[in-house]
Amino acid sequence: MGTFARLLLLLGVVFAVAAPASTAPGDAGPNWKALERPLHLPHLTSGARCPATALAPQITGAKYGVGGAVGPGPVYPVLGRPSLFTVFRRDGWGTWAGQKVLWFVLPDYTGPVLIRGRRLDGPQLMRFDGGAHPASEIRLAPGETVTWTGQVPGSRGRPSDVRVRVPGCYGVQIDGTSFSEVVVFPVSTGR
Secondary structure: OOHHHHHHHHHOEEEEEEOOOOOOOOOOOOOHHHHOOOOOOOOOOOOOOOOOOOEOOOOOHHHHOOOOEEOOOOEEEEOOOOOEEEEEOOOOOOOOEEEEEEEEEOOOOOOOEEEEEEEOOOOOEOEEOOOOOOEOOEEEOOOOEEEEOOOOOOOEEEEEEEEEOOOEEEEEEEEEOOEEEEEEEEEEEEO
């Protein structure tokens, strides 16, 4: 069992997906184009120290039902530590390695979320979720969530797989209607 799987088991996360909140008649849903801001992820030289984003000590299991969140919020990747260990799998993932990550959203942010990423110290891409051709972004619609033990009313979460082909320093840009945050973490891989 992987580190993140143990973390989820300890937290009692139940992956029961809830449908996104309904939209009013004539409402086309979130304006995803408005969230597609230019990426402002830093570029690092090869071999440079990875400036990993710190854990968010205010996001605790006792308070939110999840712990090990990284970044400034209001949307956090739950990594358990400020780094990510990925593994290569044989179930249709091809040359991609990956690891489960829960994206936790504080209750006071109810809007859509767009998550994109890439390697900071090289040209490689970051992708998300399953299959041989993983998605280039995650879209989290208002009201979309999974449920877990200890979940605070109004908080949201979306599990995903973060996918890379090589180790390095990676960053994600998390965009919402009122914020654009960057979270940086080193990624190591094992076979």
